[in-house]
Amino acid sequence: MAAGTALEAMTMATAQEIAAEEFSAVVTKHRPQIFRFLLSSTRDVDLAETLTQECFLKAHRNWGRFRGESSAMTWLMRIAINLQKDHWRNRRLQFWRKTQTNAVELDEASDWLPSGERSVEQQLMARERVAQVGQAVEELSERQRTVFLLRYVEELELSEIARATGLNEGTVKAHLSRALARVRAELGGKR
Amino acid sequence: MSFKDKTDAVNAAGEELNPELDLALREFRLSVHAWSEAAFSRPRTAFAAGRRKQVWLLAAGWALSVVLVAVGVSTGVWENHRQEMRMAAARMAEHERQAAEQRNQQARQEDEDLLAKVDSDVSREVPSAMEPLAQMMAGDETQ
Numbered sequence: 001m002a003a004g005t006a007l008e009a010m011t012m013a014t015a016q017e018i019a020a021e022e023f024s025a026v027v028t029k030h031r032p033q034i035f036r037f038l039l040s041s042t043r044d045v046d047l048a049e050t051l052t053q054e055c056f057l058k059a060h061r062n063w064g065r066f067r068g069e070s071s072a073m074t075w076l077m078r079i080a081i082n083l084q085k086d087h088w089r090n091r092r093l094q095f096w097r098k099t100q101t102n103a104v105e106l107d108e109a110s111d112w113l114p115s116g117e118r119s120v121e122q123q124l125m126a127r128e129r130v131a132q133v134g135q136a137v138e139e140l141s142e143r144q145r146t147v148f149l150l151r152y153v154e155e156l157e158l159s160e161i162a163r164a165t166g167l168n169e170g171t172v173k174a175h176l177s178r179a180l181a182r183v184r185a186e187l188g189g190k191r
Numbered sequence: 192m193s194f195k196d197k198t199d200a201v202n203a204a205g206e207e208l209n210p211e212l213d214l215a216l217r218e219f220r221l222s223v224h225a226w227s228e229a230a231f232s233r234p235r236t237a238f239a240a241g242r243r244k245q246v247w248l249l250a251a252g253w254a255l256s257v258v259l260v261a262v263g264v265s266t267g268v269w270e271n272h273r274q275e276m277r278m279a280a281a282r283m284a285e286h287e288r289q290a291a292e293q294r295n296q297q298a299r300q301e302d303e304d305l306l307a308k309v310d311s312d313v314s315r316e317v318p319s320a321m322e323p324l325a326q327m328m329a330g331d332e333t334q
Contacts (some may be wrong), residue, residue: 036227045230049318056324112226113218129211133219153223184212 023063026072027056033073033154034080040149041084051087055080070163077156077164081146088142129187136186140179147172148179 034055039048058079059066066075113123113130137145143165150161162169208216317325 026259032231034226035231036223039230040223045233048230111222112229113222114225127216130218130222133215137219153220155220180208180212183215184209187212187215 010128019063023060026059026076030076031056032072034076037077037149038080040153041145042087045164047087051080057102058083071082071160074156074160074163077150077154078166079158081165084146085142132186133183136183137179139186140182143167144175144179144182147175148183151176 018106031052035048035052037047038051038055040046042051055076059076066072082103111127113126118126138146140148146165147161147167150164151158156164158169158172163170165172167175310318315322
């Protein structure tokens with residue numbers, strides 16, 4: 001009886017160790033992507049870092065309940081999207097607080113465009129195009145922006161986007177189509 | 192062009208992306224990836240949050256001190272003002288009391304004068320207008 005209890009305890013400890021190792025591997029693998037999505041959504045490095053930490057903290061707490069029905073990436077992305085939504089909802093309620101000053105204009109993000117082997121003129125044009133896309137993205141609704149970023153920055157498949165956002169694929173397509181129309185108009189209007 | 196690149200040329204809704212839009216989206220993705228990598232690998236200062244908290248606490252402390260001083264000064268000024276108002280009111284009340292007393296005294300004096308006059312009028316044997324005639328009559332009687 002006592003030997004059985006000791007064995008169970010050892011098995012449980014081993015299982016916990018394995019789970020911790022698994023989770024650690026998941027963090028190492030997906031943290032940059034979650035951070036990138038939150039950074040492109042919020043345009044605030046500090047906020048993106050805070051939300052990324054909260055995302056993995058929440059994931060750690062619920063790791064035992066993760067059944068693997070979707071990929072860990074999709075599951076984590078869903079947590080990140082919900083955290084981001086909660087954050088903006090709370091911010092809207094805290095109307096007395098000043099707007100976060102750390103948020104950067106997406107024009108600044110275009111500064112990070114790798115130069116490659118292009119001429120200066122080509123680089124300037126590329127920066128201009130990135131700034132225009134950034135401007136269009138900024139004007140999208142929250143949901144359209146999320147879907148757009150998941151598709152064109154994170155390169156997720158439609159089914160993954162649907163799982164991560166909790167929308168059906170048809171709705172995801174509709175949001176993407178509207179977002180693209182907006183980007184197209186922005187690029188066309190300023191040509 | 193890789194398979195992934197080819198599929199990118201058609202958007203999720205099945206619409207064909209024009210080359211310019213496709214290029215813009217690709218560049219946007221590259222810039223966000225580069226920005227994110229730079230931000231992710233930047234050196235982090237562990238004390239940043241603590242320092243920010245300290246700055247907030249310091250600012251809050253200053254603000255609280257300023258508010259307390261302002262409240263203290265304004266309370267003193269207000270109390271002084273109230274004291275002056277009370278004293279002015281007391282002075283005015285005293286002044287009014289004295290004026291009323293003076294008026295009462297004057298009225299009493301006038302009443303007394305009137306009464307004295309009435310008394311003198313009533314105590315005469317004949318009205319003042321008849322006095323010369325009464326004197327003549329008194330003279331006749333003595334003769």
